[in-house]
Amino acid sequence: MPQNTICKTVHQYNKTRIPSEDMARLCEIAEDCRRVKNYVYRLYGGIGGLSKIYPGYTVQNEMTASGLRQELGLPSVYFYLAVFDALADIKSQWTRTKSQVLGRINQNQGLTPEEKHFLRFLLKVNNALDAVLSRSSVQLRQDLQKQYDQLASGVEVKKLENYMRRQVRALHVRQNSQKADGFSLSERAYRYEDHGIYITIKEKRRRIFIPLTDNNHYDRQIYLKLFPQEGNIEIKVPVQVAVKRHRDYKASVGLALGLTAMFVTDEGHIYGEKLGEYQREQSEWLRTQTARRHADREAKPGRKKYSAKKRRMEERLHSYINMELNRFLKTEKPEVIYIPKLPRPGRHGGNKAVNHLVTLWQRGYIRKRLEQKCGQQSVRIVEVFGKGISIECSGCGGEGIRENGMFRCPGCGYEADEKKNTARNVKKRGTAMEDCP
Numbered sequence: 001m002p003q004n005t006i007c008k009t010v011h012q013y014n015k016t017r018i019p020s021e022d023m024a025r026l027c028e029i030a031e032d033c034r035r036v037k038n039y040v041y042r043l044y045g046g047i048g049g050l051s052k053i054y055p056g057y058t059v060q061n062e063m064t065a066s067g068l069r070q071e072l073g074l075p076s077v078y079f080y081l082a083v084f085d086a087l088a089d090i091k092s093q094w095t096r097t098k099s100q101v102l103g104r105i106n107q108n109q110g111l112t113p114e115e116k117h118f119l120r121f122l123l124k125v126n127n128a129l130d131a132v133l134s135r136s137s138v139q140l141r142q143d144l145q146k147q148y149d150q151l152a153s154g155v156e157v158k159k160l161e162n163y164m165r166r167q168v169r170a171l172h173v174r175q176n177s178q179k180a181d182g183f184s185l186s187e188r189a190y191r192y193e194d195h196g197i198y199i200t201i202k203e204k205r206r207r208i209f210i211p212l213t214d215n216n217h218y219d220r221q222i223y224l225k226l227f228p229q230e231g232n233i234e235i236k237v238p239v240q241v242a243v244k245r246h247r248d249y250k251a252s253v254g255l256a257l258g259l260t261a262m263f264v265t266d267e268g269h270i271y272g273e274k275l276g277e278y279q280r281e282q283s284e285w286l287r288t289q290t291a292r293r294h295a296d297r298e299a300k301p302g303r304k305k306y307s308a309k310k311r312r313m314e315e316r317l318h319s320y321i322n323m324e325l326n327r328f329l330k331t332e333k334p335e336v337i338y339i340p341k342l343p344r345p346g347r348h349g350g351n352k353a354v355n356h357l358v359t360l361w362q363r364g365y366i367r368k369r370l371e372q373k374c375g376q377q378s379v380r381i382v383e384v385f386g387k388g389i390s391i392e393c394s395g396c397g398g399e400g401i402r403e404n405g406m407f408r409c410p411g412c413g414y415e416a417d418e419k420k421n422t423a424r425n426v427k428k429r430g431t432a433m434e435d436c437p
Contacts, residue, residue, distance in 0.1 A: 005240040006375040010218075015196070015211040017231035022208045025201045027228055030180040032074045032202075033082040037177045039068060040086035045174040050094065050130045056087045073202055077189035081221070085184055089175055097172040098123045104167055118151045118160055132161045133168060182225040192217040197235070199224070245378045246333065253334040254384075254427025256419040259361055262324055264419035265332065266427045272324040272366075275317075279361065282313045321366055325373055334379050337370075338430030340386030340422070384429045394424035 018026075044052055044059055052058040060083060063069075069079045105111065105119050122128050128148060131138040138148055189200045196211040210233065218237045225234040254266035259279070262272020289306060374381050393400045393409035400409040400421070407421040408414070416424075 004243055006243055006372075007238050008241045008372070008376070010216070010237045010239050012197075012216065012235040012237065013213050014233050015213050018210060018233065020231070022210075023226070023228050023231060025203075025208060026199070026224070026226055026233070027180065029074070029078055029202065030183045030226055032072045033078055033085075033183040034177045034180040035072065036063075036068065036074070036079060036082040037086040037089075039063075039066075040083055041090065041175045041177070044087070045090050045093070047133045047168065047172070049090070050126065050133065053087055053090055053094075054126060056084065059083065059087060075189070075200055075202065077186045077200060078183060081184040081186055093173060093175055097168060098129075100171045101164070101167045104171075112155075114151075114154045115156075115160055118155045118157075119164060121148065121151055122160075122164055129164075132164055181227075182223060184221060184223050186221055187219050190222070241376065243376060243378050249333045249335050249377070249379065251332055251334045252336050252338070252427060252431065253332050254338045254423040254425070254430065255340075256422035256426060257339070257363065257366070258419055261419070262321065262366060263328075264417070264423050266420065266423040268417060268420040269332070271328045272321065274320065275324075275362075278313075278317050278320060282317065285313070286310070317362060318365065321362060322369060325366075325369055329373060329377055329379070336380040336382060336430075337374065338382050338384050338426045339370075340389055340426050341383040382430050382434065384426050384433065386426075389425045389429070390418065390422045392425050394421050394428060 040059065040063070043049060043062075049059075052062075060080065063079075063083050069076065072079075102120065102123055105116055105123075108116075111119070122132055125140065125144060125148075127140055128138050128144075139145070140148055185199070191198050191207075194209070194211075195215055196209055198207040198209050200207050212235075218239070220238065223236040225236065227233065255263045257263045258276075260276030261270050262275045264270050371381060373379075391399055391402065393407075393412060393414055394416075395409060395414040396412040398409055398411040400407050400411075400414070402418050405418050407416055407418045414421075
């Protein structure tokens with residue numbers, strides 16, 4: 001059943017510069033929250049904490065008994081949110097670790113299919129993985145225990161458990177927070193009033209008032225980001241917005257992502273044609289600034305103008321990307337979008353300028369904004385396996401030749417723009433994938 005709402009982040013800003021005394025109080029809370037998070041990372045971020053982080057109430061009880069909140073004098077509305085923010089980070093890190101271990105398992109040619117199946121089972125069942133990492137016997141509920149015993153009967157368990165421990169030790173990272181530039185607030189920690197917001201501080205029965213640029217009121221957990229040098233704050237509020245449904249959105253569109261143009265459709269329509277120009281301008285400017293700074297280390301030039309211009313260039317680029325995404329949706333009116341699932345971009349030989357440009361490619365931001373906007377407009381996104389998709393002829397399926405941005409197939413004589421041919425293949429593969437029973 002399609003969802004009726006989607007989460008969107010709303011931003012609020014202070015209207016006037018925040019007094020240094022009030023900013024110092026907010027920075028003190030942010031520093032205390034950082035210390036709390038690092039405490040949680042240190043105790044529960046490693047292998048020994050895996051059994052306690054799901055669902056997390058054990059950690060909450062132990063943190064309450066630790067006395068850290070009383071030592072810091074931190075209100076509970078900040079303390080427990082910092083604890084659960086740290087737990088969320090730890091869970092995300094374990095997800096990344098499991099994904100990396102799974103990748104190594106899949107690529108390991110020395111493992112049999114039965115051994116890979118057993119290792120995947122360990123990664124999928126948290127209690128089994130925790131038992132293996134802590135070198136204890138695997139005790140699961142009845143149905144999972146039966147499946148575990150069946151898988152274990154056909155493999156050398158001790159060898160595979162040692163393999164799993166080695167991979168986790170090599171890949172898992174214990175996190176650490178270095179910056180105290182913000183903190184989360186529950187709805188009991190603030191109230192909207194007098195065209196601004198009152199925020200709870202560490203002093204009892206006292207709040208500081210910050211006038212805001214809008215009069216919007218919210219009643220949910222928010223995040224307060226601090227900019228002490230500028231005397232500013234940014235409030236991030238997650239809100240649920242209604243999903244729009246369009247009866248005239250019926251098209252199926254294949255997309256080919258590019259570095260010079262944002263993407264090309266299977267019909268050859270180009271969106272974000274100036275993306276490469278903006279990114280190249282930003283890349284060249286950043287390389288020039290880096291070279292100047294390295295050449296004149298003793299001068300130690302200020303970074304204020306550099307940071308301001310860098311932020312303006314990024315905002316211009318992001319504004320252009322969002323404008324082109326909106327134009328794409330309004331013009332193509334898609335019901336489903338097919339995009340290739342491609343690996344991360346690699347290096348291009350010894351050309352430093354090209355490598356730097358590829359590093360700054362906004363592919364992640366484009367993908368994130370496309371998913372957000374498609375979710376709001378009830379447009380489905382389907383990922384298509386992208387191996388060999390750029391050299392395959394979309395007409396006959398044979399192998400073609402790419403040259404100077406054009407694609408040519410010697411077999412059937414088909415000629416087209418390289419990206420258009422790729423987009424047609426994306427749509428073809430996506431349609432075939434969805435037609436499979």
